[in-house]
Amino acid sequence: MSLQSDLPEVSNHTATAIDDCSGVAALVDRRLTLQAFHQLSGQMGGYPFVKVVVERASNRVHFLNDDRYSFHADYIAEQILKTTRDEIRSRIDEFNHQVYLSKDRKYFLGILSLHERKEGQFFALETVEIDNMDQHMLLEFNNAVTAKVDQSLPVFFKPANHLQDALMTQIDAATLPRVFHHELFASADFVPLNHGEAKGRLRIFRNEEEYRAQYTSIAWYDIVVMHRVPDDIPRVSGIINDGHTTPLSHTNVLASGWQIPNAISIGIINKIKDLALDKKWVEFKVLPNHQEIILNPLKDAPIVNERPSWNVQAIRLEEPEVQNTPILLLDELRMTDRYRYGTKAANLGELTHLLEKGSSRILGFYRVPRPPRASLMPYLREYLNIGEKDDLAKAAWRFLQDTIEIPRGIAIPFALQQRFLESSPRIQQCIGKLKMALTLDAKEIDSVSLELQRLIRQTRMSDEIRDYIDEQIATHLSGVSSFVVRSSSNAEDLNDFSAAGIYESINHVTQAERIFESIREVWASLVSPRSVRLRHQVGISLDDCYMGVVVQEEVKSDMGGVMVTTNPMNPKSDFRNVYINVSNSSVDVVTGNRSPYQYLFNTVEGGGRTMSLGGAQADLSNEKKALLQKLAFAGRLLQSHFCQDYTFSFPADIEWAAHGNKIYILQLRPYAR
Numbered sequence: 001m002s003l004q005s006d007l008p009e010v011s012n013h014t015a016t017a018i019d020d021c022s023g024v025a026a027l028v029d030r031r032l033t034l035q036a037f038h039q040l041s042g043q044m045g046g047y048p049f050v051k052v053v054v055e056r057a058s059n060r061v062h063f064l065n066d067d068r069y070s071f072h073a074d075y076i077a078e079q080i081l082k083t084t085r086d087e088i089r090s091r092i093d094e095f096n097h098q099v100y101l102s103k104d105r106k107y108f109l110g111i112l113s114l115h116e117r118k119e120g121q122f123f124a125l126e127t128v129e130i131d132n133m134d135q136h137m138l139l140e141f142n143n144a145v146t147a148k149v150d151q152s153l154p155v156f157f158k159p160a161n162h163l164q165d166a167l168m169t170q171i172d173a174a175t176l177p178r179v180f181h182h183e184l185f186a187s188a189d190f191v192p193l194n195h196g197e198a199k200g201r202l203r204i205f206r207n208e209e210e211y212r213a214q215y216t217s218i219a220w221y222d223i224v225v226m227h228r229v230p231d232d233i234p235r236v237s238g239i240i241n242d243g244h245t246t247p248l249s250h251t252n253v254l255a256s257g258w259q260i261p262n263a264i265s266i267g268i269i270n271k272i273k274d275l276a277l278d279k280k281w282v283e284f285k286v287l288p289n290h291q292e293i294i295l296n297p298l299k300d301a302p303i304v305n306e307r308p309s310w311n312v313q314a315i316r317l318e319e320p321e322v323q324n325t326p327i328l329l330l331d332e333l334r335m336t337d338r339y340r341y342g343t344k345a346a347n348l349g350e351l352t353h354l355l356e357k358g359s360s361r362i363l364g365f366y367r368v369p370r371p372p373r374a375s376l377m378p379y380l381r382e383y384l385n386i387g388e389k390d391d392l393a394k395a396a397w398r399f400l401q402d403t404i405e406i407p408r409g410i411a412i413p414f415a416l417q418q419r420f421l422e423s424s425p426r427i428q429q430c431i432g433k434l435k436m437a438l439t440l441d442a443k444e445i446d447s448v449s450l451e452l453q454r455l456i457r458q459t460r461m462s463d464e465i466r467d468y469i470d471e472q473i474a475t476h477l478s479g480v481s482s483f484v485v486r487s488s489s490n491a492e493d494l495n496d497f498s499a500a501g502i503y504e505s506i507n508h509v510t511q512a513e514r515i516f517e518s519i520r521e522v523w524a525s526l527v528s529p530r531s532v533r534l535r536h537q538v539g540i541s542l543d544d545c546y547m548g549v550v551v552q553e554e555v556k557s558d559m560g561g562v563m564v565t566t567n568p569m570n571p572k573s574d575f576r577n578v579y580i581n582v583s584n585s586s587v588d589v590v591t592g593n594r595s596p597y598q599y600l601f602n603t604v605e606g607g608g609r610t611m612s613l614g615g616a617q618a619d620l621s622n623e624k625k626a627l628l629q630k631l632a633f634a635g636r637l638l639q640s641h642f643c644q645d646y647t648f649s650f651p652a653d654i655e656w657a658a659h660g661n662k663i664y665i666l667q668l669r670p671y672a673r
Contacts, residue, residue: 020039021036021039021040021065022039023065024065025064025065025068025069025075025078025079026040026053026062026063026064026065026069026075026079027040027062027063028060028061028062028063029060029061029062029148030148031148031149031150032050032063032112032148032149032150033150034150034152034153036063037050037063037112037114037150039065040063040064040065040066041066041114042066042067042289043288043289043290043291044111044113045191045192045569045570046188046190046191046192046290046291046292047113047114047115047291048113048114048291049066049111049112049113049114050063050064050066050111050112051063051064051066051069051072051075051109051110051111051112052064052108052109052110052111052112052125052145053072053075053076053080053107053108053109054107054108054109054110054141054144054145055080055106055107056105056106056107056108056140057106059144061144061145061147061148062075062079062080063112063148072099072109072128073085073088073089073092073095073096074088076088076107089371089372090372092372092373093373093378096130100127100128100130100131100132101130101131101132103134108127108133108137108140108141108144109127109128109131110125110126110127110128110131110141110145111125111126111127111128112124112125112145112149112155113126113158114153115179115184116189117187120153121153122153122154122155122156122179123149123153123154123155123156124155124156124157124158124179124184125141125142125145125146125155125156125157125158126157126158126159126160127141127160127164128160129160129161129576129600129602129607129609130161130602130605130606130607131160131161131164132163133164134167135167135170135171138157138164138167138171138176139171139175139176142155142157142176154177155177156177156178156179157176157177157178157179158178158179158180158181158184159178159180159181160609161607161608161609162607162608162609162610162622162625163607165180165610165619166622180610181609181610181611182610182611182612182613182619185244185598185611185612186244186612186613188244188264188266189265189266189267189292190263190264190265190266190291190292190293191244191263191264191569192263192286192287192288192290192569193241193247193252193255193262193263193264193286193568193569194252194255194256194259194260194261194262194263194286194568195261195286195287195288196238196259196260196261196262196285196286197261197283197284197285197286197287198223198237198238198260198261198283198284198285199221199237199281199282199283199284199298199302200221200222200223200236200237200238200281200282200284201219201221201222201223201279201280201281201282201301202222202223202225202272202277202278202279202280202281202282202284202295203218203222203223203224203225203278203279204225204226204269204272204273204278205224205225205226206226206269207227208230211226211230215234216446218233218234218236219236219304220234220235220236220237220308220311220537221236221237221302221304221308222236222237222238223236223237223238223239223240223282223284224236224238224239224240225240225242225268225269225272226240226241226242227241227242227243227269228241228242228243228245229241229245229251230251231249231250231251231501232501232502232530233251233254234530234533234534235258235533235534235537236260237260237284237308238260238261238262238284239251239252239255239260239261239262239263240262240263240264240265240268240284240293241262241263241264241265242264242265242266242267242268242269243264243266244264244266244595244612245264246581246595246596246598246612247568247569247579247598248562248564248568248579248581248598250500250501252568253498253500253501253653253671253672254498254500254501254672256498256568256671256672257497257498257500257672258310258498258672261284261285261286261293262286263286263293265292265293268293272295275295275297277295277297280297280298281297281298281300281301281302282295282296282297282298283295283296283298310537310538311537311538311539314538314539314540315494315497315538315539315540317490317491317494317540317544317545318338318339318490319339320339320340320414320490320544320546321339321340321413321414321415322414322415322417322418322546323415323418324415325340325341325413325414325415325416326413327410327411327412327413327416327468327469327472328341328349328410328411328413329408329409329410329411329476330345330348330349330352330406330408330409330410330411330550330552331349331352331353331356331406331408332349333345333346333348333349333350333353333411334346334349334350334353335347335349335350335642337349337411338490339490340413340414340415340548341411341412341413341414341488341548342411342414342487342488342489342490342492342546342547342548343488343489343490343492343493343494343669344486344487344488344489344492344493344548344550344667344669345411345488345548345550346488347493347642347667347668347669348406348409348411348550348552348665348667348668349411350641350642351406351638351665351668352406354400354638354641355400355401355404355405355406358393358394358397359397359641360393361640361641361643361648362393362396362397362400362637362638362640362641363377363380363392363393363396363637363640364640364641364643364646364648365636365637365639365640365643365648365649366379366380366636366640367648368647368648368649370575376604377392379604379605379606380392380396380633381395383606383633384396384399396637399633399634399637400634400637400638403630403631403634403663404634404662404663404664404665405662405663405664405665406664406665407552407553407554407555407664407666408476408477408480408552408553409477409550409551409552409553410472410473410476410477410550410551410552411488411548411549411550412469412519412548412549412550412551413548414490414546414547414548416465416468416469417523417546417547417548417549418546419465420459420461420462420465420520420523421456421523423459423462424455424459426455426459427452427455427456427459430448430451430452430455431452431542433448434448434449434452434527434532434542435542435543438532438536438542445529445532445533445536446529446533449527449528449529449532450529452524452527453524453525453527453528456520456523456524456527457517457520457521457524459520461516461519461520466516469515469516469519469551470512473512473515473551477551477553480553480554481510482508482509482510482553482554483509483510483515483551483552483553483554484505484506484507484508484509484550484551484552484553484554484666485505485506485509485515485518485519485521485522485549485550485551485552486505486522486549486550486551486552486667487503487504487505487522487525487526487547487548487549487550488547488548488549488550489503489526489545489546489547489548490544490545490546490548491526491535491540491544491545491546492669493669493670497534497535497538497540498672499531499534500653500672502525502528502530502531502534503522503525503526503531503547504521504522504524504525505522506518506521506522507554508554509554515551519549519551522547522549523547523549525547526545526546526547527542552666555657555659555664556659557657557658557659557664558584558624558658558659558660559582559583559584559620559624559657559658560582560583560655560656560657560658560666561580561581561582561583561596561597561655561656562580562581562653562654562655562656563578563579563580563581563631563632563635563653563654563656564578564579564651564652564653564654564671565578565603565635565636565638565639565651565652565654565671566578566579566651566671567579567600571651575604575649576602576603576604576605577600577601577602577603578600578601578603578632578635578636578651579598579599579600579611580598580599580600580601580628580631580632581596581597581598582596582597582598582599582620582624582628583596583597583614584597584616584620595612595614595615596612596614597610597612597613597614597616597619597620598610598611598612598614599611599625599628601628601629601631601632602632603632603633603635603636606629607629608625608628608629608632624658627658627661627663630663631656631658631663634663635652635654638652638654638665638668639651639652642668642670644670650670650671651670651671652668652669652670652671653667653668653669653670653671654667654668655667655668
């Protein structure tokens with residue numbers, strides 16, 4: 001029997017009194033007061049919300065109790081169809097198609113959330129993100145719910161995807177008042193970037209100058225509060241931004257890797273001042289089901305002369321190879337060459353091998369059961385538009401070949417860096433001083449690091465090394481007018497150590513002499529004060545650290561940015577979406593200094609949502625969004641290939657650029673969760 005025939009025309013569910021909704025399954029066919037809303041609501045992205053089910057035949061509206069029903073399907077099964085959750089879940093794809101995609105659906109499903117602006121509170125009504133309602137359905141759904149909501153608060157429809165964004169242009173705003181997600185994001189007072197709890201000392205820095213002046217005094221137990229915390233933040237216990245930033249900035253990637261609480265909280269600096277908490281010890285929490293950060297003052301300062309837990313267990317690196325290793329083309333490398341050329345170069349080499357030879361791993365993410373689904377393979381088939389008898393692995397590989405490209409380049413090994421360092425007695429002497437300072441944990445660590453960097457930048461490469469590099473570039477990269485010189489260390493992109501943003505990469509290099517300068521600049525970044533301290537804190541010895549260099553063609557791009565193959569604000573339960581930052585002018589959108597476009601793209605059913613316009617006045621074109629959708633699916637396939645276990649769930653962090661219909665992958669590494 002089909003699901004369609006199982007759905008009754010009218011529910012016999014009994015209406016619930018509105019004075020007390022706690023403990024009930026739902027408020028049905030009664031007006032939703034603000035009091036009832038709070039009794040029924042859960043939390044999502046910092047906002048309270050209730051799930052909504054509308055029976056179209058009877059126009060009956062159900063406001064679900066979030067404590068009892070995490071999914072619309074479970075409620076419909078038990079309270080309307082009078083069956084079990086397992087029964088609905090056993091045919092969840094059929095159910096989803098009926099309620100989200102069918103033109104003759106009998107239910108509308110959505111979410112009603114409560115928001116606040118200067119003008120006051122209001123409700124935002126939205127469908128589930130994969131819903132393809134037409135404009136008549138949207139109006140029907142909106143009118144049914146609005147009629148049952150407390151009339152003292154306005155209700156705005158919130159488009160859930162780009163399809164609905166387009167429909168809004170066909171419906172008069174007076175007929176359907178609307179609010180867009182990017183408008184809410186831009187005005188949100190609270191955005192939880194990384195959940196967690198910590199005890200530490202609050203430190204307010206009012207501006208960049210004050211931060212720089214006190215930089216060396218920032219301790220691991222500090223909780224740094226600024227309008228926008230800079231990317232060169234040392235390891236701390238918590239981060240609070242008083243201004244908006246992107247979840248994919250280097251700062252927030254580091255916070256995720258360090259597993260520390262991190263949030264945007266507008267006005268928090270003034271609140272901390274009013275409570276006299278600056279430089280005081282607090283318990284700091286960013287929790288999934290809260291609408292604001294929690295700062296609980298501590299009566300006594302904890303003992304801080306003990307090492308933090310992350311400093312106790314030293315991170316061990318693979319034994320590097322630093323002798324007689326040649327410069328190679330990127331497409332000659334594999335992932336296992338990271339101990340000779342660094343992880344960045346090795347991953348780029350692995351990517352080119354994948355595009356040329358294919359991979360048995362690229363379907364991994366879609367093969368894994370995502371309860372109640374046995375696998376997501378049918379969704380990938382649908383997106384790739386292939387039949388049941390077609391070879392899905394081959395189709396996915398061809399899709400990657402047609403979609404992405406790796407700019408050509410060469411990889412300079414650790415061996416060349418080692419040969420350069422050993423050629424200078426002054427550099428060797430300074431390395432010895434730095435090792436001694438680290439052993440003694442002396443205050444001179446930073447000054448010695450800076451001196452060592454200066455020596456590396458100013459020491460001339462031998463003619464032998466210069467000629468070798470020049471020969472390889474001339475042979476393999478002839479015709480390239482502009483290069484990118486990228487860092488590729490063995491002490492980065494590790495499961496237990498994120499090095500996001502701590503090593504140098506130099507863009508727009510056009511002259512041979514500037515290439516040699518840039519290579520020395522990249523080598524010098526291995527011993528910057530910040531990189532030395534961050535590695536030393538987790539027990540990575542200076543003796544074990546080496547720096548390879550990628551000299552790569554700089555591609556022309558219409559847009560570029562960074563993508564992580566997860567939803568960083570909901571990584572545990574959202575398996576569908578990837579998060580993409582986009583700039584129309586530069587791929588450098590991870591510094592947090594420029595506000596990029598921000599998107600969620602679904603890699604199961606497809607479709608996207610604009611999270612933020614950044615500093616722009618209008619959204620990207622539909623053509624560019626379609627290209628970003630292809631990037632999202634490509635990212636999932638690449639995540640599968642590069643995942644180091646067989647859950648295929650560990651997300652990837654991908655830097656990309658696009659020109660026309662071609663997407664270039666510039667960097668790929670694990671995304672620290």
